[in-house]
Amino acid sequence: MPPKDAACALILIHGLGDQPPDTFAEFRARFTEALGDDASRVNILEAYWAPLSRLQDLVHPTMAPGGTPAATGIPDDTSVAAAKEFTLALGKDVGVSPVAHALDPVDVLHKIQGAVPGGRELIIDVGNYVGRNGVRTAVQSVLHERLAEAHRDAPGVPVVLASHSQGTIISYDVLRQAGASYPQLRTWITMGCPLGKYLTLFQWGAQRLDVPEDLRWVNIFDPEDIVGRALNGMVGWPKPQPIDEQVDNKHNSTDFHDAHGHWHNPEVVQLIKAEVTALLA
Numbered sequence: 001m002p003p004k005d006a007a008c009a010l011i012l013i014h015g016l017g018d019q020p021p022d023t024f025a026e027f028r029a030r031f032t033e034a035l036g037d038d039a040s041r042v043n044i045l046e047a048y049w050a051p052l053s054r055l056q057d058l059v060h061p062t063m064a065p066g067g068t069p070a071a072t073g074i075p076d077d078t079s080v081a082a083a084k085e086f087t088l089a090l091g092k093d094v095g096v097s098p099v100a101h102a103l104d105p106v107d108v109l110h111k112i113q114g115a116v117p118g119g120r121e122l123i124i125d126v127g128n129y130v131g132r133n134g135v136r137t138a139v140q141s142v143l144h145e146r147l148a149e150a151h152r153d154a155p156g157v158p159v160v161l162a163s164h165s166q167g168t169i170i171s172y173d174v175l176r177q178a179g180a181s182y183p184q185l186r187t188w189i190t191m192g193c194p195l196g197k198y199l200t201l202f203q204w205g206a207q208r209l210d211v212p213e214d215l216r217w218v219n220i221f222d223p224e225d226i227v228g229r230a231l232n233g234m235v236g237w238p239k240p241q242p243i244d245e246q247v248d249n250k251h252n253s254t255d256f257h258d259a260h261g262h263w264h265n266p267e268v269v270q271l272i273k274a275e276v277t278a279l280l281a
Contacts, residue, residue: 005040006157007041007042007280008158008279009150009157009158009159010045010159010160010276011143011160012027012045013049013162013171016165019048019050021050023048023263030266031269031273035277043153045150046146047142049139049143049170125166136173139170140173143170143171147182148181148182151183157184158184159184159186159187160186160188160279161185162191163189163191163193164190168192168195169193169195172195172209175188175210175211178210179209179210185215186215187215187217188211188218189271189272190219190220191219191228191268192220192222192262193227196234206236208237209240211240213238214239216275217241218243219243220271221244222261223246225261230244231244
């Protein structure tokens with residue numbers, strides 16, 4: 001149940017499907033601290049879908065493409081094209097050229113694993129989500145449940161949806177298919193959003209969102225993140241257009257701009273806080 005005096009709901013949906021159950025713990029602690037006395041007025045809900053996208057879901061149980069016995073790590077025919085295209089595109093972004101190095105997608109995947117934190121899991125998620133209807137539907141249902149819960153438990157209370165990486169694609173699909181069913185949704189936040197790649201590779205993301213034109217869409221991105229990009233002007237409808245907010249994710253303890261860094265970045269905490277507190281008045 002939401003806090004007794006909840007005046008806003010914040011729904012969190014993560015990116016890569018290998019995230020642990022406490023994946024939001026650090027962000028929640030920082031966000032609650034930043035809110036101060038307003039923390040008791042915000043109901044935080046988690047759309048945790050990690051267990052639904054795994055390597056074994058992507059791998060055919062008996063046969064690999066071409067009719068040979070399946071081997072660990074070889075995608076099946078329903079997902080191989082999507083995973084292959086995304087792998088090669090991601091490899092190009094990190095300087096792994098399949099032409100120059102005569103690499104096939106599996107080789108590129110191995111190179112990406114060393115260059116991109118979570119690169120292997122990202123490719124698994126993309127292959128599962130794009131190529132497997134059952135996995136995609138199950139993943140989307142988690143977000144549907146959280147949105148329905150926010151509406152059911154606190155009628156009339158505004159909702160903010162904060163989505164990250166692959167979670168932004170899940171959010172896009174849910175809002176495209178059934179956004180009108182969630183009229184309390186006032187703000188959609190995307191972080192490290194790969195929608196630009198989906199549009200280019202799969203023509204995924206071209207269908208208009210089923211949401212009011214005045215929905216506020218804030219797109220947070222680090223220009224050094226190979227997954228997320230500025231999105232304003234990329235979608236093919238006038239409104240809502242994403243409001244791009246650039247951040248620097250080198251606030252964490254690593255030497256690179258980690259794709260996971262949004263959840264650990266104090267700048268991001270403040271940006272999300274601003275969106276939530278604007279609805280608390």
